[in-house]
Amino acid sequence: MSWLADLFKARKPEPPTAANAKERLQIVLAHERIGRTREDFLPKLQMEIVAVVAKYVAIDPGKVNVSLDRGGDMSTLAIEIDLPGPQAMPSRRAAAG
């Protein structure tokens, strides 16, 4: 019956994609134009945040997940760091003493 499915698929009009192209271009270019005049701070921000966390907690660099979504009005930078449980934590008191 797959020929039947193909027949219907071929007939179904595809949604126009040009509007999609325009929207994606507007967003990516808005970011790239900023990048031209000043440095993109997001990669640096991410590195510094991870460094600050690492100062207090021994973190496994393999367990840091970063996701960036550049949007038109708002960008989201999500940094997910697996903190080791209390057992795995080194005794800070001993270190301080």
Add this chain to the structure above:
Amino acid sequence: MAEIIVVTSGKGGVGKTTSSAAIATGLAQRGKKTVVIDFDVGLRNLDLIMGVERRVVFDIVNVISGEARLNQALIKDKRVETLSILPASQTRDKDALTKEGVGKIIEELSKDHDFIVCDSPAGIEKGALLALYFADQAIVVTNPEVSSVRDSDRILGVLQSKSKRAEEKREPVREHLLVTRYDPARVERGEMLKLEDIREILAIPLLGVIPESESVLKASNTGNPVIMDAESVAGQAYKDAVGRFLGDKIEHRFLEPTKKGLFSRLFGGRAA
């Protein structure tokens, strides 16, 4: 003093060489003394598009290195008297081009030409940077397609920061948008970026819109700049663009799909 025009795009394959050849030929047809220079060292193709590949003896790198004089390397066009071509080298690598060398050539050509058209290679490396460095005006060739529009935006940024005019803080390079391979039928179906969208995004004055046309391939097959094909829509659109460049007031054409009759719809009439 000649006006120096760079034809550039960032992205490859959008029609820089086709446009350089057409515009340079068009300017020469209007009686302007014009020279078109191929900056794509190692991948020269302007000679083929102009149909002078069998007449290349010396090239721009020979001139820069002092192996040939400029007028030995210039190829006089046999169709249009006021047109000449300076080919790129096919064998040397891109480092053979130097800012000083190119500057000297442009200075010398400036003395007895009205227009110097610089056909830029793709990318934003040395060849492309040198092609745009001396420009007074830039024709940015763009296809109605996301990667081409993005690269055009990038090259506009380069023009505004790395050209000689930008470095010397003079009046900026005058920018013109040339949209090529435009297919009004696909635009109407919502499959292709609209002209208005490209204009809105790049925000530079529109010089022309060249419709997708089979005559462009035919022209390159035979080594005749497509502007010489007065029958073809692409040729006419380039002619209009040259006219606008020289200050003529010409309406934009070929922006709407051609209404096909029943006959051509049945028997497959194609865009000339």
